[in-house]
Amino acid sequence: MKNARPKSNYLALNRRLDLKSHLVATFRIESKLPLKEIAQIVAGESSIGTWTEVGTLSESVFKRLSAKVIGLNTKKNLARIAYPIELFEPGNIPQLLSSVSGNIFSMKVVSKLRLVDLDLPLVYINSFAGPAFGIAGVRRKIKIPGRPLIGAIMKPKIGLSWRAHARFAYLCFKGGADLVKDDENLTDLKFNPFTNRVRETLRLARRAERETGEMKICAFNITAPADEMIRRAKYIKSQGGNCAMVDIMTIGFSGLQALRQAKLGLILHGHRAMHSAITRDPERGISMLVIAKLARLAGIDQLHTGTVVGKMAGSVEETVAINSFLKKPWGRIKKVMPIASGGLHPGLIARLYKITGPDVIVNFGGGIHGHPNGTLAGAQAVKEAVLAAVKGTPINKQAEDSPVLKAALKHWK
Amino acid sequence: MKNARPKSNYLALNRRLDLKSHLVATFRIESKLPLKEIAQIVAGESSIGTWTEVGTLSESVFKRLSAKVIGLNTKKNLARIAYPIELFEPGNIPQLLSSVSGNIFSMKVVSKLRLVDLDLPLVYINSFAGPAFGIAGVRRKIKIPGRPLIGAIMKPKIGLSWRAHARFAYLCFKGGADLVKDDENLTDLKFNPFTNRVRETLRLARRAERETGEMKICAFNITAPADEMIRRAKYIKSQGGNCAMVDIMTIGFSGLQALRQAKLGLILHGHRAMHSAITRDPERGISMLVIAKLARLAGIDQLHTGTVVGKMAGSVEETVAINSFLKKPWGRIKKVMPIASGGLHPGLIARLYKITGPDVIVNFGGGIHGHPNGTLAGAQAVKEAVLAAVKGTPINKQAEDSPVLKAALKHWK
Numbered sequence: 026m027k028n029a030r031p032k033s034n035y036l037a038l039n040r041r042l043d044l045k046s047h048l049v050a051t052f053r054i055e056s057k058l059p060l061k062e063i064a065q066i067v068a069g070e071s072s073i074g075t076w077t078e079v080g081t082l083s084e085s086v087f088k089r090l091s092a093k094v095i096g097l098n099t100k101k102n103l104a105r106i107a108y109p110i111e112l113f114e115p116g117n118i119p120q121l122l123s124s125v126s127g128n129i130f131s132m133k134v135v136s137k138l139r140l141v142d143l144d145l146p147l148v149y150i151n152s153f154a155g156p157a158f159g160i161a162g163v164r165r166k167i168k169i170p171g172r173p174l175i176g177a178i179m180k181p182k183i184g185l186s187w188r189a190h191a192r193f194a195y196l197c198f199k200g201g202a203d204l205v206k207d208d209e210n211l212t213d214l215k216f217n218p219f220t221n222r223v224r225e226t227l228r229l230a231r232r233a234e235r236e237t238g239e240m241k242i243c244a245f246n247i248t249a250p251a252d253e254m255i256r257r258a259k260y261i262k263s264q265g266g267n268c269a270m271v272d273i274m275t276i277g278f279s280g281l282q283a284l285r286q287a288k289l290g291l292i293l294h295g296h297r298a299m300h301s302a303i304t305r306d307p308e309r310g311i312s313m314l315v316i317a318k319l320a321r322l323a324g325i326d327q328l329h330t331g332t333v334v335g336k337m338a339g340s341v342e343e344t345v346a347i348n349s350f351l352k353k354p355w356g357r358i359k360k361v362m363p364i365a366s367g368g369l370h371p372g373l374i375a376r377l378y379k380i381t382g383p384d385v386i387v388n389f390g391g392g393i394h395g396h397p398n399g400t401l402a403g404a405q406a407v408k409e410a411v412l413a414a415v416k417g418t419p420i421n422k423q424a425e426d427s428p429v430l431k432a433a434l435k436h437w438k
Numbered sequence: 439m440k441n442a443r444p445k446s447n448y449l450a451l452n453r454r455l456d457l458k459s460h461l462v463a464t465f466r467i468e469s470k471l472p473l474k475e476i477a478q479i480v481a482g483e484s485s486i487g488t489w490t491e492v493g494t495l496s497e498s499v500f501k502r503l504s505a506k507v508i509g510l511n512t513k514k515n516l517a518r519i520a521y522p523i524e525l526f527e528p529g530n531i532p533q534l535l536s537s538v539s540g541n542i543f544s545m546k547v548v549s550k551l552r553l554v555d556l557d558l559p560l561v562y563i564n565s566f567a568g569p570a571f572g573i574a575g576v577r578r579k580i581k582i583p584g585r586p587l588i589g590a591i592m593k594p595k596i597g598l599s600w601r602a603h604a605r606f607a608y609l610c611f612k613g614g615a616d617l618v619k620d621d622e623n624l625t626d627l628k629f630n631p632f633t634n635r636v637r638e639t640l641r642l643a644r645r646a647e648r649e650t651g652e653m654k655i656c657a658f659n660i661t662a663p664a665d666e667m668i669r670r671a672k673y674i675k676s677q678g679g680n681c682a683m684v685d686i687m688t689i690g691f692s693g694l695q696a697l698r699q700a701k702l703g704l705i706l707h708g709h710r711a712m713h714s715a716i717t718r719d720p721e722r723g724i725s726m727l728v729i730a731k732l733a734r735l736a737g738i739d740q741l742h743t744g745t746v747v748g749k750m751a752g753s754v755e756e757t758v759a760i761n762s763f764l765k766k767p768w769g770r771i772k773k774v775m776p777i778a779s780g781g782l783h784p785g786l787i788a789r790l791y792k793i794t795g796p797d798v799i800v801n802f803g804g805g806i807h808g809h810p811n812g813t814l815a816g817a818q819a820v821k822e823a824v825l826a827a828v829k830g831t832p833i834n835k836q837a838e839d840s841p842v843l844k845a846a847l848k849h850w851k
Contacts, residue, residue: 275691280690282664437490
């Protein structure tokens with residue numbers, strides 16, 4: 026994040042600005058006005074400006090706090106705007122969003138707007154908590170070095186009783202899953218109450234730990250109003266659990282930050298349901314890269330970033346860029362483990378592994394429970410596929426000695 | 439909300455479904471697949487389905503919990519999907535969003551998707567807190583019946599010292615504002631610390647109350663991580679304040695619900711900065727009507743819904759529909775006062791009033807502080823314009839006896 030200065034494909038403006046004391050936002054702007062002019066207007070509305078001159082704005086405030094356009098790329102309609110760091114409250118993600126991605130999306134003079142990227146100064150980055158564990162901390166906690174973690178999503182995503190849920194979770198763990206997670210819409214429901222699910226799943230996870238000699242992670246979905254969410258996180262902790270899952274977009278960043286700041290010692294697993302409502306159109310909204318940066322600041326240990334090869338939209342380049350960001354040094358903020366999730370099955374692992382390397386959680390829902398021989402076989406097949414990918418063994422060769430993997434490859438061709 | 443059954447412009451399906459026990463979502467879907475087929479797929483992914491058959495899904499769960507397409511309008515690409523109410527946790531907005539507006543936005547088979555509307559069954563509506571005061575409660579609290587409330591936004595939106603902020607707030611109150619609000623990105627900043635601003639603004643608000651004989655509302659922006667947000671709300675309460683402002687979109691619904699559930703006895707004023715990142719493209723994302731419904735469930739007393747006549751995008755029809763929803767009976771959930779904000783000045787009031795009627799907060803930033811004779815005159819001019827609109831006096835006639843209003847009308851032609 027050091028070099029936020031526009032590169033050769035940008036026309037540079039305000040070259041003397043000290044970027045160590047500025048936050049730089051990159052916008053893609055579509056407007057009838059020339060890019061330079063509309064970029065100035067966007068800079069105004071997202072900092073100290075309004076639509077008419079006001080007597081309350083002094084010359085000195087204007088000089089000290091106004092945002093400046095520092096780079097323009099007219100070919101791609103990109104503008105880079107630098108904001109004095111005094112405009113931002115340390116450690117407050119909602120305030121950051123209200124500033125650089127607030128009213129500007131509503132302006133009539135802008136026909137389309139996208140917040141493409143954010144480059145933050147070190148002092149601001151370090152004002153956030155970041156992940157409590159991060160990639161290294163989670164690996165230390167569960168003692169699995171050097172290979173992707175295997176996640177299993179309970180399916181159907183909603184509808185299992187708590188007993189059935191825990192039983193299937195046990196089969197996943199037994200077959201080789203390192204982590205079992207609730208799906209995005211399973212919270213506290215009549216047929217599957219949260220506390221029952223937590224108690225019973227943890228009981229069977231411990232049994233699987235004894236039987237396999239491996240440590241297991243249970244990611245319980247605590248997505249709820251922030252007060253209730255923290256109560257549920259405390260309940261998980263009280264029962265000896267090690268992880269909570271949240272839907273970061275539907276809870277929002279004030280809830281996510283409060284959860285992290287409650288310091289419960291739980292791994293935070295971040296699902297991103299609803300992100301596409303804001304990230305998918307490349308000309309509007311906010312990029313997933315920006316969302317990932319904010320989630321890392323807030324303190325997610327593990328974040329869904331796309332599969333590259335599964336059922337969901339999103340380009341390979343985008344996911345690679347996001348994963349690369351999550352894994353690189355960033356002030357004192359720990360690294361985040363990306364999660365590949367959505368439509369995965371054993372036949373896709375080798376391709377996925379080539380793109381992601383070992384620091385990834387590979388998540389399977391249908392790709393485990395849809396196995397022709399059931400959930401246990403499904404989890405075993407996935408584990409075989411992951412181990413093969415890590416060793417570099419071709420999947421068909423691995424399948425020669427593994428009937429469950431062979432069956433999986435035949436089932437999902 | 440009683441009649442969620444598709445009307446004549448929809449092809450009706452699954453007519454026997456009891457809609458009292460179903461939540462109905464209306465989607466606009468663009469896909470290469472025929473509408474009926476893609477609607478079924480969307481219904482699956484947003485309820486109990488996944489991309490492949492799974493052994494863990496029993497016939498009885500499928501029958502009881504699967505979502506059903508109940509209406510299709512192929513001309514407008516609209517589909518109405520009914521979800522069994524058991525799929526939803528009472529009182530949990532994030533879980534609702536994760537279900538009906540989660541992964542479906544990411545599906546490759548869908549090229550564009552918009553959540554257009556939500557019709558909720560009464561039992562579900564009543565599981566939420568809703569506004570603590572609502573329209574009637576706020577009017578009772580500040581003893582202003584039958585006319586629009588006048589709001590003043592401090593400008594520049596960020597940059598004033600706390601002393602200057604409070605002084606200008608005093609002038610607004612003195613001139614006739616009923617409510618003074620922080621802007622969306624002003625929280626706790628070095629040059630304007632939250633606690634100083636609260637103390638000094640409340641002190642001068644009390645002076646203005648004594649001098650004018652009117653009650654005043656100070657809407658302090660507490661947008662922050664949820665734990666900190668609630669601390670700030672408690673601080674406002676401890677200093678005798680009566681209102682807190684939040685940016686509902688950038689804090690997110692888990693934070694908003696937690697704030698309401700903290701039961702602090704403060705009026706909650708909802709700014710919607712960033713909503714356009716998700717609401718503006720009519721073919722994607724989530725409609726502002728849906729956001730407004732969720733904000734009302736969560737417990738906002740006052741909500742920004744567009745000006746119809748100002749600087750921000752949004753159609754007249756849309757704002758009228760939202761305002762109409764906010765003001766109509768809805769289970770046991772109180773009514774919400776809409777706020778018109780963004781680019782307003784005295785010359786626009788008569789037109790605005792014709793559309794909104796008396797139950798509205800008219801907010802002015804530049805339209806007060808940009809007055810050629812300064813903030814006090816600006817507030818006086820606005821008050822004159824509002825009183826004229828309520829009496830039905832033409833604004834130019836009112837201006838004959840009011841130099842400040844005359845100056846305002848001349849300034850913003």
